[in-house]
Amino acid sequence: MLTGQITSAILGVALAGAILFLVRRDHLHGPYAIWWFGVAAATFVLGVFPGLVVWLGHATGIFYAPVLPIIIGLSLVLLRLLKLDIDRSKQERRLRRLTQKLAILEQELVRLGGSADTEPADDDE
Template identity: 80%
Template sequence: MLTGQITSAILGAAIAGAILFLVRRDHLHGPYALWWLGVAAATFVLGVFPQVVVWMGNVTGIFYPPVLPIIVAVALILIRLLKLDIDRSRQERQLRRLTQKLAILEQELDRLGGSLPAASSDDELD
């Protein structure tokens, strides 16, 4: 049992270290880093204090406490996926609106007899 505790605690500390490294390198931004640091902290705490799982299992009425972290993890994954879908939908909506505004501005520019500079062509935007 002690080996599992040590492994879980090391895993939690390693996840926290990796998250801090990614934040420092600007590969991961604030709100996402907080989410993952929470995961790392939970992993560490459950590794150091496995009695918490047993206590939470008794409180929630789960008769086999080791399944509780799995249930919580699956629920958190589903919540995270829902948040990602919400963010993606918001970004797609913003992109559609920006595309429509750009089309309106290009039409207005054509109507006024102007032309776009060469740097704004679609090939150079990518």
């Protein structure tokens, strides 16, 4: 049992180190880093104090304690996916509005006697 605790604690610390590395290299930004630091901290705490899972399981009415971290993990994954979909929807809306504004500006340029480039610049096909 002690080996599982040590392994989980080491995984938590390693995950925190990887997050710090990614933040320093500018591959992971603030809000995302905070989310992942929470995951690393939870992994570390549950590794060091495995009795906490049993206590939380009984406190929430789940008497087979090992299923509690799975339920929590899946719930957090679903919340994260929802947040990603919300962010993607916002980006798509902004892109659509920017495209509309660009079309309006090109039309205004043509109306004023200029020449609007109607061909897209670099499309990633």
